[in-house]
Amino acid sequence: QWAEKAVRESVSITEQEAIEIGVIEFIANNVDELIEIIDGVRVTTASETRVLKTKGLEIISVKMSYKDLFLHSLTNPNIAYILLFLGIYGILGEFSNPGSFFPGIVGGISLILAFVAFQSIPINYGGLLLIIFGIVLLVIEIYTPTFGLLTAGGVTSLILGSFMLPKATAPFLRISLVLIISMSLATAAFFVFALSKGIKIQWKKSVTGREGLIGKVGITKTVLDPEGTIFVHGERWQASVIDEKIKEGEEVEVLEVKGLQLIVKKYIRKE
Incomplete structure (x- = not known):
């Protein structure tokens, strides 16, 4: 049942969950420990049953290709999260300066890569929807300034979504708390600064340059x-x-x- 979901729905589980439902039999912290654990284990194939003899075997490491290294790096939750925010900043930059193209291209590519990465990482889709909703609010603020109302709502939605996004309990599948706080505070600080400057400029224009x-x-x-x-x-x-x-x-x-x-x-x- 899990194998079907993994193929059809890209469902991800932690190693502890895999043990509980029988997807795997052992958990090892490194290759040496794995070699020690599986020594003497019986393995049944279609043609025969064999006993693994791994004690004392030489371990030969095979390096990943550049393509595999790139795809592997995308499965790092912290990289995926950074790509998500790069995408957000790029799209917002394109909306605020239509026709500049570069921010939009970088933002679009980053968002696509982030969503590809999230296919293999256990995430809470409610958190992802909150992040997307926050982006929508910030885009609307660019075109119809509300003097901070939509900005406050957008930043709040981004922060809440960021904290809710990780679903896995395994440390290596979770987004760094320091990274979440840093990116959220940086986003909030940027929009508060931009908003305050924008209000000052608009009031100055309305008084002195009308x-x-x-x-x-x-x-x-x-x-x-x-x-x-x-x-x-x-x-x-x-x-x-x-x-x-x-x-x-x-x-x-x-x-x-x-x-x-x-x-x-x-x-x-x-x-």
């Missing part, structure tokens, strides 16, 4: 339907358009500044 923005021409970074993001006067702003939809990459003219949002219209160049 009159200077009226009449300026900018470029839409997202579709305005009716709200979205534009880049004008060297800065990224939330903007809203009245009675029309404007595509990404179109030129717009600033008509009015309302708090931290710009009211714009499609810019028509004069011939």
Whole structure:
């Protein structure tokens, strides 16, 4: 039953669980101990029964190929966790700076490798869903700033998901607690810092530069339907358009500044 699940569902179990359900017969801490344990053990094959005589045998080590070393490293829970967060940072970087491509490519590859690694590591899928939910909240915060509400929810979800992610009880299959705390705190610190800077800049812009923005021409970074993001006067702003939809990459003219949002219209160049 377990063998079928291992093939069909990539189910992983610890060595102690394997002993309990009869998947394996021995647990050895190293090769020398294994050689000693199996000496004298009877093994039945399709054709005969043989007694293993392993005492005093020479051990010959065979090195893994580079491909095998790479795949083996992916099964390290700490490596998989780091790849997961690299993917998160890359995707967030691409969403915050559309068109830069490099963060998105690195993030996408890292996420795929992380999910491949999680196929062979016992994980709690509830924890993984919390991490994904945290990513979604942080992405939404980029496009519709809520002055910290979504950021707080996203970071909290990431931290809770990180602590819930490991499912195995075996030490070598668990994510380092130091790594979880470090990555979670680093993520929280980064977004708190970015949020505080963003609020300061937005308030400064709304107080000192609002009159200077009226009449300026900018470029839409997202579709305005009716709200979205534009880049004008060297800065990224939330903007809203009245009675029309404007595509990404179109030129717009600033008509009015309302708090931290710009009211714009499609810019028509004069011939």
